Amino acid sequence: MRDTISDAATTLLRRANNDYGTDDLVQRFGEAHKKPTGGLSLRQLMDDYLADPSVTRGEKTLLSYRIVFDAIEELMGPDKLVRDVNRADCTRVRALLQTIxxxxxxxxxxxxxxxxxRLAKIDGKPLMSVGTINSYLINQSSLFNWAVKEELADRNPAADLQLADPVKDKNKPVPLGDLPKLFQMPLYTGCVDDENGYRRLSRLATGASTRNADRYFEERCTSPSH
Structure with a gap:
């Protein structure tokens, strides 16, 4: 206690003389209560993730991680700590992927x-498809999911960042409530001379298999009301 009081007096005197160098008091208490630093860097995380012995990844799979990992390093920095990565960081990666x-x-x-x-914009080069971008975003999310599982991160900041895919949306079945209006079109009324077309439409509209679509067709086109 006496030593602490003496050190405190020495520290106050040094500060009064504009001396802010490290002294015994700072070493004794300041360092002990200093917020711990360190942790896994992003580069270490990516290396450890790909080296996970519980998962087998082929050459093509490893290559599929290259672009998104390069984007992460470019935008966040390889030395950024995993626990410091936030949602905005991952969103910036998505924005970059949309322009590559x-x-x-x-x-x-x-x-x-x-x-x-930047060069692609100047040269008018075609960009990656939404499907390709989403595959990279899934890889980014998988990386941080693994970090959470390994207790290297508290949460996944890259979850659910995928883009809406217009190609997939085109294949969505027509809502059942809209089918009556669809089949009242002149081309399909009564199914006259257009059996194949009716079957194709019923498969597209309902998302049904060929067998189910044919059953749907028979029910619609062979009933007395038709």
Missing amino acids: PKNARKVYPGKSLQDAA
Whole structure:
């Protein structure tokens, strides 16, 4: 206690003389109560994730991680701590992926992804499809899911960032409530001379298998009311 009081007096005197160097008091108490630093970096996380012995990944799978991991390193920095990554960081990765051209590494070899995106805009190069972008976003989410599982992160900041895919949306079946209006069109009224067309439409509208669509067709086209 006496030593502590003496050290405190010394510290106050040094501060009064504008001396802010490390002293015995700071070393004794300041360091002990200093907020702990450190943790796993993003680069370490990505290396550990791909090296996980519980998962077998082929060469193509490993290559599929290259673009999104490069985007993460470019935008967040390889030394950023995993626990410091937030939702905004992952959203920036998504925004970059939306501007990257197809086969970016081949079209612009040696360029960063951000430079490739800028050049692609100037050169009018076609961009990656929504499906491809979503596959990378799923990989990003899988990375942070693994970090949570390994207790390296408290949450997954990259969850549910996928884009709406217009190609997939086109294949969604027509709501059943809209079918009566659809089948009242002149082309399908009575199913006259257009059996195949009716079957094709019923499969598209209901999302049914061929057998179910044919059953639907028979019920619609062979009943007395038709």
